[in-house]
Amino acid sequence: MTGDIVFENVSFSYNNSKEILKNIDLTVKSGTTLGILGGTGSGKSTLVMLLDKLYEVKEGCGRITIGGVDIRKIKTDHLRRNIGIVLQEPFLFSRSLGENIGIKDPSITLDRIKAASVAAHLHETAQGFAKGYDTFVGERGVTLSGGQKQRAAIARNFTTDCPIMIFDDSLSAVDTETDAKIRAEIEARFGTATVIIISHRITTLSKADKIIVLENGRIVEEGTHDELKCAGGVYQDIYEIQSGSSGGEEAAS
């Protein structure tokens, strides 16, 4: 599944109540990275969930196309096989850590699970457990921290080779240094993929080919980091807070 991802005048509401996304027009060129910034509740997760057909754009409310094809016409399982999505609240099954990482590929080897885990900076954590990758996690097993869960979900996506990758605030619970290392890994692995990264951290978004800022379901700013950091809008404000002297970049994240 290749080609540009295009949102054409997409509006969306859950249960016909308040409009959550309003007239979204957006093109993500094939093979580029889009960064999304926006306050809590601004519609970031909703936007990527629509792309993965976790919710449906209603007739008459615009359309989303990939390579020119309306995603309504793409079979859901085919679409999802081509989109690797790390959800904001990753889900772990009541299974071993290794099984959780390798769940997308029934024939996966332990070596590939380990390689994905190393790349997601989870390997040390796994080695710290007495049973390593056989450690049971989830409801009936070891409780992983938020950051460990995120890295397990990232490792899971590192086992696949999807042409479209989405990371919804997936690095929020890891420290900035690990965040940078994992992003470098994402760049190296998915060089040809189309990547969408949602984050509250400017450092996570700054290298994206294009960044949009969402506010109350609308795109209020669009451009590169260099353009937006002096555009006088929300992006600049957040950039200045996070890079300023007020306690470092963590200050506003």
Ligand SMILES: Nc1ncnc2c1ncn2[C@@H]1O[C@H](COP(=O)(O)OP(=O)(O)OP(=O)(O)O)[C@@H](O)[C@H]1O
């Ligand atoms: N399943 C749902 N049913 C009804 N309303 C929802 C549902 N999911 C989200 N919303 C509402 O839609 C709006 C946008 O939510 P969304 O999760 O897209 O925001 P977000 O930008 O991802 O926020 P955050 O930064 O906190 O993750 C919010 O007002 C939220 O309450």
Ligand SMILES: [Mg+2]
């Ligand atoms: Mg969200």
